[in-house]
Amino acid sequence: MSTLRDLAEEHTALRPADIDHLHRIAGDWQLLSDLSFADLLLWVPVDGDGTFLCVAQVRPTTAPTAYLDDQVGRIVGGAEVAHLEVAHRQGRIWREGDPVWYGDVPARHEAIPVRLRTGDGEAGEVIAVVGRDTNLSTARTPSQLELNYLTTADDLAQMIADGTFPPPRHPGETTSAPRVGDGLVRLDANGKVTYASPNAQSAYRRLGYASHLVGEDLAKLHRRLAGDPLEGTDAGNAVLAALRGEAPPRREIDARGATMLTRALPLMPAGVPIGALVLVRDITEVRRRDRALITKDATIREIHHRVKNNLQTVAALLRLQARRVAMPEARVALEESVRRVASIALVHETLSLSSDEAVEFDGIVDRVASAATEVAATEVSVGMRRRGTFGILPAEIATSLVMVLNELLLNAVEHGFPPADEEAPAPPPVDAPRPEAGISAPRPEVVVTAHRARKQLHVTVTDNGRGLPEQFDAERGGNLGLQIVRALVTGELRGTIELRNGADGGTEAAIVVPLARGTTDRLTGRAGPP
Numbered sequence: 001m002s003t004l005r006d007l008a009e010e011h012t013a014l015r016p017a018d019i020d021h022l023h024r025i026a027g028d029w030q031l032l033s034d035l036s037f038a039d040l041l042l043w044v045p046v047d048g049d050g051t052f053l054c055v056a057q058v059r060p061t062t063a064p065t066a067y068l069d070d071q072v073g074r075i076v077g078g079a080e081v082a083h084l085e086v087a088h089r090q091g092r093i094w095r096e097g098d099p100v101w102y103g104d105v106p107a108r109h110e111a112i113p114v115r116l117r118t119g120d121g122e123a124g125e126v127i128a129v130v131g132r133d134t135n136l137s138t139a140r141t142p143s144q145l146e147l148n149y150l151t152t153a154d155d156l157a158q159m160i161a162d163g164t165f166p167p168p169r170h171p172g173e174t175t176s177a178p179r180v181g182d183g184l185v186r187l188d189a190n191g192k193v194t195y196a197s198p199n200a201q202s203a204y205r206r207l208g209y210a211s212h213l214v215g216e217d218l219a220k221l222h223r224r225l226a227g228d229p230l231e232g233t234d235a236g237n238a239v240l241a242a243l244r245g246e247a248p249p250r251r252e253i254d255a256r257g258a259t260m261l262t263r264a265l266p267l268m269p270a271g272v273p274i275g276a277l278v279l280v281r282d283i284t285e286v287r288r289r290d291r292a293l294i295t296k297d298a299t300i301r302e303i304h305h306r307v308k309n310n311l312q313t314v315a316a317l318l319r320l321q322a323r324r325v326a327m328p329e330a331r332v333a334l335e336e337s338v339r340r341v342a343s344i345a346l347v348h349e350t351l352s353l354s355s356d357e358a359v360e361f362d363g364i365v366d367r368v369a370s371a372a373t374e375v376a377a378t379e380v381s382v383g384m385r386r387r388g389t390f391g392i393l394p395a396e397i398a399t400s401l402v403m404v405l406n407e408l409l410l411n412a413v414e415h416g417f418p419p420a421d422e423e424a425p426a427p428p429p430v431d432a433p434r435p436e437a438g439i440s441a442p443r444p445e446v447v448v449t450a451h452r453a454r455k456q457l458h459v460t461v462t463d464n465g466r467g468l469p470e471q472f473d474a475e476r477g478g479n480l481g482l483q484i485v486r487a488l489v490t491g492e493l494r495g496t497i498e499l500r501n502g503a504d505g506g507t508e509a510a511i512v513v514p515l516a517r518g519t520t521d522r523l524t525g526r527a528g529p530p
C-alpha cells in the first residue's frame with residue numbers, strides 16, 4: 001500500500017509543505033474521529049478535473065465504522081464527490097444532503113476543507129478535504145457525553161478549516177495517548193470545567209480529588225493536586241497556555257502515588273478562543289513499570305561491571321602465574337588465556353555502560369585489533385584496518401564473536417608475518433615476473449571487513465602475509481586458537497567459517513553469522529572510522 005506522500009506526489013501537484021501539513025493532520029486526527037463517532041477520509045483533488053483521491057483513512061474507536069473496506073488509493077468523481085467539490089471550491093464545511101448507503105450501512109456525509117496557514121498567519125487556500133462519514137445504523141438519542149463530544153468535534157473541524165489544527169508537534173512527542181476514551185475535560189474561556197467524562201473523573205479521583213470537576217478552575221486544581229498552589233505546576237501552566245491559544249507540550253501530574261498524563265489543546269473556531277480541551281490518562285501503572293525497568297537495567301549493568309572486574313582479576317592471576325612458569329610452552333599458553341579472558345571482559349565492560357543487552361561492536365573490534373598488534377609474538381610491524389560496520393549486536397553474539405576475532409587477528413599477525421629469523425620462503429622461479437624497480441613490497445596489513453545482508457552478518461579477516469601452508473587442512477588443522485574459533489562459530493554462533501588463501505596472496509577467513517529476526521530490524525548499525 002502506497003503512503004500518503006507517495007500517493008500525493010504521484011497524483012497531485014501539492015507542494016512539500018502542503019503534504020507535510022496533511023501528514024500532521026493524519027497523525028493527530030484520531031482525536032477528531034473519536035469525538036465525531038465517524039470515519040475520516042482525507043481527499044486530495046486530482047488534476048483539477050473534478051476527481052478526488054483518498055490518501056488516508058481513520059476509523060473511530062467510539063463507534064462502528066461506515067467502511068468495512070479500506071478506501072486509501074481510491075479515486076472517485078462525479079456525483080459521489082459533489083460534497084467534496086463544494087467544500088474544496090467554496091472553502092466551507094458542507095453538512096447538507098440526505099444519508100447515503102454503503103451496502104447495507106446508512107451513512108451521513110460531511111466535508112471539511114483543509115487549509116495551510118501562510119507564513120504571515122493568514123488562512124491559505126484549500127489544499128484538501130476531510131470527509132467525515134458517520135455510520136447511522138446505531139443512531140440513538142445522544143447522551144450528555146456524546147453531545148459534548150460532538151460539540152468539541154465541530155470546534156476542531158472548524159479549526160481544520162481555519163488552518164489552526166492540528167497544533168505543531170513538540171520534539172520527542174509521539175502520536176500516542178491520551179485519547180478521547182481515556183478521559184476528556186472541556187473548559188470555558190475562563191478555564192472553568194464545563195464537562196468531564198466519567199473516565200476523566202476517575203483519573204482525578206486517583207490523584208485524590210473526589211469531588212465533581214464541573215465548575216472547578218482546572219489550572220488551580222492542578223496546582224493544588226501537585227502540592228504547589230503558589231508557583232503552579234507544568235500541568236497547570238499548560239492549561240493556562242491552552243486558554244491563551246497556545247498548544248503546550250504534554251505534562252504529568254504526580255499526587256498520592258498516582259500519575260496522570262495531560263494534554264491541553266486550545267479551542268479556537270473561526271479564530272475566537274472559546275476555551276480548551278484537556279485529555280487525561282491515568283499512567284500510574286506505566287510509570288511503575290518504567291521505574292521497575294530502570295532498576296532492572298541498573299542491576300544488569302552492575303552485574304556486567306562485576307563480571308568484567310572478576311574477569312580482569314582472573315586475567316591478572318593468570319598473568320602472575322605465567323611469570324612464575326619456567327616452561328616456555330606453558331608460559332605461552334597462559335598468556336594466550338589472558339588475552340582470551342581480556343577480550344570477553346571487554347564485552348562486559350561495554351555492556352556495563354549500555355542501557356540494554358546490546359553493544360556497539362565497532363569500538364570493541366578496533367580495541368581488540370589494536371591489542372592484537374601490541375601483544376602478538378612477532379617482530380614485524382603490522383597495520384590494522386576495519387572496513388564497513390558491525391553495528392549494534394546483542395550480547396549473546398558479541399561475546400562469542402569477540403573471541404573469534406581475537407583469535408583470528410592474533411593468528412594473522414603471528415603466522416602470516418613470521419619473525420625475521422624464521423626460514424624465508426623459497427625464491428620464486430627464474431621465469432616468474434619480478435617487481436618493477438622502485439616499487440617496494442606492500443606494508444604488512446590485516447583488514448577486518450563486515451557487512452549485513454539478508455539477516456546475516458558477513459565478516460572477513462584478510463592479511464597480505466605468506467598464506468596457508470600447502471598441506472593445511474581447513475577442517476581439522478590449526479592450533480588451539482583455530483579450534484576455538486571453529487567451535488564458537490559453528491556452535492555458539494550457529495554460523496559457518498572458511499579459511500582459504502586470498503586471491504592476491506595472504507590468508508582469508510570468511511565468517512557468516514545468522515542474526516535473530518529482530519536484530520537487523522531493531523538494532524541498526526552505524527558506520528565507524530575506516
